[in-house]
Amino acid sequence: MSVEEAEEIYGKMTDSLDFSNEETKELYNELITSAIEYAGIRSGWSILEPEERAEKDRHRTACHDAYISNLNIFGRYFNELGLDNSWRQQIGDDRKRIGDFACYIALFNGLGAR
Numbered sequence: 479m480s481v482e483e484a485e486e487i488y489g490k491m492t493d494s495l496d497f498s499n500e501e502t503k504e505l506y507n508e509l510i511t512s513a514i515e516y517a518g519i520r521s522g523w524s525i526l527e528p529e530e531r532a533e534k535d536r537h538r539t540a541c542h543d544a545y546i547s548n549l550n551i552f553g554r555y556f557n558e559l560g561l562d563n564s565w566r567q568q569i570g571d572d573r574k575r576i577g578d579f580a581c582y583i584a585l586f587n588g589l590g591a592r
Contacts, residue, residue: 479575483568484582490565491552502555509552510587512545517584520577542573545580 495502519538523531553566569579 479578479582481582481585484579485586487565487568487579488582488586490562490568494561505548505552505555509545509548510583512541512548513580513583514587516541516545516577517581520581521584542577542580546573546576549576549579 492506495506497503497506516538519534519541523538526534549566549569553563556563556566569576
């Protein structure tokens with residue numbers, strides 16, 4: 479996934495939302511929090527020793543699963559609101575690609591916080 483594609487998807491995901499709605503805000507925050515947590519683990523993965531990876535692998539997988547679950551919930555929420563959720567299909571179902579998008583979410587939110 480390129481940064482341009484991730485920006486496009488993220489824009490589709492956020493541009494049509496009413497953040498004054500408490501449910502929207504809550505679901506969005508859960509998605510972002512889980513994406514950032516997973517991205518943090520993934521970004522440090524390459525510097526871990528094999529023993530550390532083995533020790534932390536279960537937690538990494540659980541965080542990835544939680545993020546995917548939140549992403550799917552958010553996509554279904556778009557359907558409930560009658561909003562275009564083509565962004566969810568654009569991400570697809572490949573775990574690595576979904577994980578890539580978590581890293582982009584962390585990037586976009588990190589840069590947006592300055």
